[in-house]
Amino acid sequence: MANHEFDVENDGPGLSQGLPPETRRDEITGHVNKVRTSRVEELAELFSVSAMTIHRDLDYLAKEGRLERIRGGARAITARLAERDVRLRRHLNAELKSQLAATAAKLIERNSVIALDDSTTVGALGAHLEEREPSTVITHSLALMGAVSAMAHIDMVGLGGQYYAETDSFLGSIVVEQAQRLTADAVFVSTTAIKNNALLHPDAEAARTKRSLLQMGRRKILVVDSSKYESAGIYHVMNLSEFDDVVIDDQLDDALMTQLQQLGPRIHIATTSAKAQP
Template sequence: MSSSSPAVPSRTDRQQSRQLAISEAVMAAGSLRIEQIAERFDISVMTVHRDLDELEDRGLLRKSRGVATASSTALVESSDVYRVGRQQAEKEAMALAAMEFVEPGQAIILDDSTSTMHLLPHLHTKTPLTVITNTLTIMNDLRGMRGIEMIGLGGEFYNWCSAFMGRITVREIAELRADLFVMSTSAIVDDICFHQTLETVDVKRAMFESASKRVLLADRTKFDKRALHAMLPLADFDVVVVDAATDRRHIDRMRDAGVNVHIARRPAAAR
């Protein structure tokens, strides 16, 4: 009996992992010269320039005169490159919990958060479904998936989050009515969801208003962060899904305030 070989990471996976590592190295140091990055990661200077150009487009850092400099924390944390590698196990557990609210035949809205992307590998278990999203990454991942009808929202494309936003996007959302909306947030302050960018707030509010049931995914780190723009109170969501390591004080406070909190437990195999 032959044993299966481990999956070989694709070129895109390797590039994303390297870019995440580069961004973290620059953030830790404050700034690094391009030659230092090339030596540390054993890559060519040309490859460093390409990676830095993409990371700069996503708001993670700035490149000037041969030096990469970290951007502000708020903008960095809003970037999809930064977010995609964070709290992977917790996001998977929350996604599995959110799947309990997905039913065949539904129209569901997914926002541009990396937490909701963890639902994608599980959607085939609840088909047929209509998926509505403004996120190019989700559109690409679901393209051609059997049993999934996809509605892609247009608008102005924002490279830092790989999503379409703006007035056109909000107008398109307003013309739709979905059964379920699953979203995440950058920060939770005073039991209110906050985000760093007003464009994101406008789109998520429109999605919220267009759905019959709304589910928020919020891992424990969201309660320790702050952001500029208020978005939606936790009490307005039908369900707030948190990970098992969330401070009990936050859970008790939310429940005392009438928030329907669901604690996502990690599968035994993942512990």
């Protein structure tokens, strides 16, 4: 019921007055991610609520893994810290992931069988599935299983195995064996690193599972943000030249974009708000 209650502390000069708690917390998260660090007093003035309300909001957001609590305020989660925990990754660069997902969703054909990996970037496609109407979704992501199970007109095949809380998904040999018995019209994956024209991942089991998903797909689609270029990775997943499509944002360096185009996949650009700014 708390999500439907409105605060009555809206007499101050702040920009956001009378917001439901969840909406206010989303805006607090966005503000802190933008400015990197913010104090309780600043947030109380900005959102026209008491310092006590802000303390409660920050405690809630820290528990959810969306912000890091510090003395007197909060700071944004760093990318390095967020990579360890799916709760953090879901909220890191959320707007960019949404933009990438909206572009990638256009590649889902009606009545097709699609496979989705456990990345938070691909997970954002969940919001578009009912509109795009695939017949079946194959996934090893527990979050996506929960979302698709509520969609009456879409069948789901869940790949089970050893559950890993860090990724909120199933990984390992059992998942790989199941994937080898399946085929899909299109497979959507993301990754933590691209280097030497290849997808890399810091975790061996995750890399192996992604590889098995890609092998089941007639059409292989990479959904990735440009910051993953030259990031750290150890285990090889697949060469970029083996992908049919790459969905990427418009912040990629021109030289790297030319290199990517020369590898052969169809490139689909997600226009970001950063590009639109002067």
